[in-house]
Amino acid sequence: MSAPQMPELPAEVAAAVERAAMPDFDRWHEMIKSAGGCEQPVRLRGERLTVDGETGELIESYSTADEPTGFLITGCGNRRASRCAACAEVYRDDTYHLIISGLTGGKGVPDEVSGHPRVFLTLTAPSFGAVHARREKAGKVLACRPRKDRPTCQHGRQEGCGRRHQADDPQAGQPICADCYDYPAAVLWNAHAPELWRRLTLAVPRLITAELGITHKALREQARLSYARVIEYQRRGLIHFHAVIRLDGPDGPDQPPPAWASAELLARTLRTAAAQVAVDVPHPGGEGRTLTLGWGRQLDIQPIQVAAELEGIADKHVARYIAKYATKGAEDSGTVDRPIRYATQIRALKVSEHARRMIWTCFALADLPAYHDLRLRGWAHMLGYGGHFSSKSRRYSVTLTRLRQARADHAAHAARQAEGLPEPDESRATITTGRWTYLGSGLMHGEHFWAEQARDRVQQARAIRNQITESENQEKAS
Numbered sequence: 001m002s003a004p005q006m007p008e009l010p011a012e013v014a015a016a017v018e019r020a021a022m023p024d025f026d027r028w029h030e031m032i033k034s035a036g037g038c039e040q041p042v043r044l045r046g047e048r049l050t051v052d053g054e055t056g057e058l059i060e061s062y063s064t065a066d067e068p069t070g071f072l073i074t075g076c077g078n079r080r081a082s083r084c085a086a087c088a089e090v091y092r093d094d095t096y097h098l099i100i101s102g103l104t105g106g107k108g109v110p111d112e113v114s115g116h117p118r119v120f121l122t123l124t125a126p127s128f129g130a131v132h133a134r135r136e137k138a139g140k141v142l143a144c145r146p147r148k149d150r151p152t153c154q155h156g157r158q159e160g161c162g163r164r165h166q167a168d169d170p171q172a173g174q175p176i177c178a179d180c181y182d183y184p185a186a187v188l189w190n191a192h193a194p195e196l197w198r199r200l201t202l203a204v205p206r207l208i209t210a211e212l213g214i215t216h217k218a219l220r221e222q223a224r225l226s227y228a229r230v231i232e233y234q235r236r237g238l239i240h241f242h243a244v245i246r247l248d249g250p251d252g253p254d255q256p257p258p259a260w261a262s263a264e265l266l267a268r269t270l271r272t273a274a275a276q277v278a279v280d281v282p283h284p285g286g287e288g289r290t291l292t293l294g295w296g297r298q299l300d301i302q303p304i305q306v307a308a309e310l311e312g313i314a315d316k317h318v319a320r321y322i323a324k325y326a327t328k329g330a331e332d333s334g335t336v337d338r339p340i341r342y343a344t345q346i347r348a349l350k351v352s353e354h355a356r357r358m359i360w361t362c363f364a365l366a367d368l369p370a371y372h373d374l375r376l377r378g379w380a381h382m383l384g385y386g387g388h389f390s391s392k393s394r395r396y397s398v399t400l401t402r403l404r405q406a407r408a409d410h411a412a413h414a415a416r417q418a419e420g421l422p423e424p425d426e427s428r429a430t431i432t433t434g435r436w437t438y439l440g441s442g443l444m445h446g447e448h449f450w451a452e453q454a455r456d457r458v459q460q461a462r463a464i465r466n467q468i469t470e471s472e473n474q475e476k477a478s
């Protein structure tokens with residue numbers, strides 16, 4: 001009779017058990033938990049000293065040489081959910097708080113801000129050629145692009161499409177004829193979208209002064225325009241802008257807006273501005289021609305209401321929507337989430353054919369002197385767009401830096417409590433210096449399991465907390 005065999009553990013679990021048996025595991029586990037289970041944790045070596053600013057007395061010292069691990073872990077802080085789910089969640093939470101505090105108050109913004117006129121704006125790109133689309137009417141999927149006379153384009157392809165595309169159809173957003181599609185103009189539009197946005201934010205105050213018959217100086221003394229915005233990639237590879245736009249008193253949300261300020265005025269001037277604003281660029285066809293880029297005709301403007309029952313859109317809904325897009329990249333348009341270095345890589349990229357053409361076009365245009373400044377090679381993976389995913393004007397609400405500092409302070413406080421250390425004397429002037437060396441990033445053998453577990457735990461805690469806030473809000477409302 002042979003001895004009973006132990007069932008063999010799956011390799012991943014065996015590695016996790018092995019890691020847990022190492023002497024530095026407890027401390028490492030603690031660090032990865034406080035990094036929220038980051039998928040690409042950064043390992044640092046170094047020290048931090050806090051001294052009294054007047055006497056030079058050493059108040060606190062920390063060195064990774066005293067750590068069982070020999071290093072300190074911090075989260076990668078990546079905004080993109082496709083790169084690090086844990087850090088993207090933190091970013092999404094922060095963005096939510098940043099947006100909602102500009103709508104309902106909180107985090108240093110007075111509650112009165114909820115009475116200021118504000119709208120939710122969606123701006124689109126114009127069309128650069130027909131694309132397959134899912135069309136729906138009253139819950140029924142309609143034909144993509146029905147054409148009775150069945151015309152063909154100059155490339156001999158059908159101009160229409162009678163299919164009914166489902167939501168997950170990979171064809172949705174792809175051009176009906178890639179050779180008819182104006183790729184250079186599409187890429188140049190993405191590249192100039194930040195400039196179109198900037199011109200829009202300048203045009204609105206100009207239109208308000210014209211309508212009221214007041215000078216710019218008078219406007220600055222009475223009101224201020226604040227905004228927070230994100231971009232979203234459509235499947236056709238062009239970007240949308242979603243923004244909260246608000247009218248405040250001259251110094252921002254702390255001051256009441258002037259009596260003439262209204263959501264209608266905001267909506268009206270935004271509509272006019274979106275139709276007027278344009279950027280002229282050298283035409284890709286050359287010969288001294290100009291290509292004029294403007295916003296698409298489709299735009300949506302809705303007043304943001306405190307409660308959803310009124311006409312308009314609810315503030316929490318807006319904040320959730322914006323926070324969701326803040327952690328996305330361009331992946332939804334079928335491209336990749338990191339820069340492409342060489343043209344030779346493009347052929348092998350796992351991207352949609354449409355995205356591949358956009359990327360090729362970026363590389364091709366980048367070589368033309370007229371477009372050098374656009375750095376289209378560097379932004380090819382973004383299909384030409386080189387701006388920020390989210391941004392806000394200075395006085396919209398709290399900043400992400402302040403939210404992060406508040407979280408760091410809270411964590412430091414919790415750590416001191418756990419170790420029974422006294423709170424620092426706030427009245428004392430201190431100087432903190434640190435010297436850090438980057439050791440590397442990523443998870444090592446056997447660590448993935450534990451990081452995933454930490455991530456799950458954070459996720460659960462977040463879900464419970466959200467449920468509690470939700471029921472508290474319902475209680476408040478009833």
Ligand SMILES: [Zn+2]
Binds near residue numbers: 075086
């Ligand atoms: Zn991370």
Ligand SMILES: [Zn+2]
Binds near residue numbers: 132133144145163
């Ligand atoms: Zn179609």
Ligand SMILES: [Zn+2]
Binds near residue numbers: 153154155156178179
């Ligand atoms: Zn064609």
